[in-house]
Amino acid sequence: MRRLLERAFPDATELDVVDRTGGGDHFQVVVATPSFTGLTLVEQHRRVYDALSEPLGDGSIHELRIKTRGTP
Amino acid sequence: MSYSDRIRDVIEHSDVAIFMKGTPQFVMCGNSNRALQALRRAGAPVTAVDILPDPQIRQELSAISGWPTIPQVFVKGELVGGADIVEELEASGELEETLRDRLGGDYAGARDEKTISLV
Numbered sequence: 001m002r003r004l005l006e007r008a009f010p011d012a013t014e015l016d017v018v019d020r021t022g023g024g025d026h027f028q029v030v031v032a033t034p035s036f037t038g039l040t041l042v043e044q045h046r047r048v049y050d051a052l053s054e055p056l057g058d059g060s061i062h063e064l065r066i067k068t069r070g071t072p
Numbered sequence: 073m074s075y076s077d078r079i080r081d082v083i084e085h086s087d088v089a090i091f092m093k094g095t096p097q098f099v100m101c102g103n104s105n106r107a108l109q110a111l112r113r114a115g116a117p118v119t120a121v122d123i124l125p126d127p128q129i130r131q132e133l134s135a136i137s138g139w140p141t142i143p144q145v146f147v148k149g150e151l152v153g154g155a156d157i158v159e160e161l162e163a164s165g166e167l168e169e170t171l172r173d174r175l176g177g178d179y180a181g182a183r184d185e186k187t188i189s190l191v
Contacts, residue, residue, distance in 0.1 A: 041157045049140050056140055063103065064141065066156050 001027065001055060008051030009033045013071045025062035037070030044068040075132045078190050079121075083136070084149045086119035087175050091133055092143040095187045096120050103155040107143040110155075110162035115180030116171055125191040148174045 002017045009015060014032035029048060036044045045066050055061045073081075082089050088111060094100030096108055096118065111118050123129045123142055134140055137151050145152045147170060152158060161167040171179050 041160065042151055042153050045153065045157060046138070053140075067160075 001029070001052060001061075004051050004054070005029065005031060005048070008047070009035065011035055020063075020065070025060065027061060027063070028065040028067070030067045032069045032071045034071050036068055037072070039070065041068065044070070075126070075129050075190055076136060079129070079133050079136055082119065082121055082188055083146045086146070087148060087179070088116040088171070089119045089121065089146040090143055091121045091123050091129075093122070093124050095122050096185055097187070100124060101142070103141075104143045107145055107155040107158045110158045110167065111145065112185075114162050114167045114171060116167075117175075117179065118185045120185070120187045121190060122187070125189070129190055147171065 002015070005015055005017065006012070009031055012031055012033040014030060016030040018028040020026040020028050031048060036047070045068060048066050048068060049056065052061065052064070056064070090104075090107060090111065092099065092101070092104035092108065094104060099105040099108060108118070108120070123133060130142060133144065137144055139151060139154065141154050143155055145154070145158050152161070152170070158167065161170070
């Protein structure tokens with residue numbers, strides 16, 4: 001997951017993936033990147049979903065919490 | 073009417089619509105509950121739709137909204153986000169601001185909560 005996010009957001013100033021339960025299917029991701037600046041939260045989260053479309057689509061992510069922000 | 077037509081109808085004609093797992097009286101998922109509680113704190117007049125009775129509802133909803141997860145919250149036809157965004161906007165006060173802008177200053181007066189069944 002981290003690799004997918006790093007590939008999608010190479011300019012990220014903060015990028016974090018936490019396995020919330022230790023079970024490998026409940027995750028919290030944090031992405032802060034200049035490319036999010038000026039985007040609504042819906043647009044920012046859509047980009048995270050797009051980056052993770054594969055693990056989301058095959059069901060390997062059961063729950064995903066997302067925290068994003070644009071950075072200067 | 074197909075699910076898609078009825079989903080669009082709810083989205084377009086509800087002040088605040090939440091598509092969730094379970095109902096406000098019996099919430100079946102922590103994330104749906106987080107979004108619902110944030111909406112309640114903001115005093116939103118919520119129209120809730122339970123997506124669990126038929127997996128087809130969720131598929132058709134996500135095809136319409138382009139949003140892969142549940143819950144999904146709409147204000148006046150526009151997607152506001154899922155649980156994380158709704159909580160974040162409520163905490164910052166932006167959710168109430170959005171509701172005032174789009175529903176009018178006295179939106180919390182109605183304070184009604186209803187549930188619509190699609191099946």
